[in-house]
Amino acid sequence: TTEEHEKETGLKSKEARKYIFSCLDDIAHVNLVLSLDSSDLQAEKADRREFVSLLKSMLLISAEDRTNPSSVLNHPFLAMTHLLDYPHSNL
Helix, strand or coil: CHHHHHHHHCCCCCCCCCCCCCCHHHHHHCCCCCCCCHHHHHHHHHHHHHHHHHHHHHCCCCCCCCCCHHHHHCCHHHHCHHHHHCCCCCC
């Protein structure tokens, strides 16, 4: 714990994280560039949703439920299939 570290080292810990999330879904909302045109903004949001989906599937505690390497390679985030819905996007 922070308290144990301070007691053992005599150094006070300093919170250095720029972002503190309460859940993985919060990642999708960080530094979202709102100045993008509509198509690019929608594509960016879809891309972030797929990233979070992949991350969640990789971090499941149960090995049976956790995604395997071949599934990761075929996930929409890496295959970029979710961006096919946004053909006019520059992403």
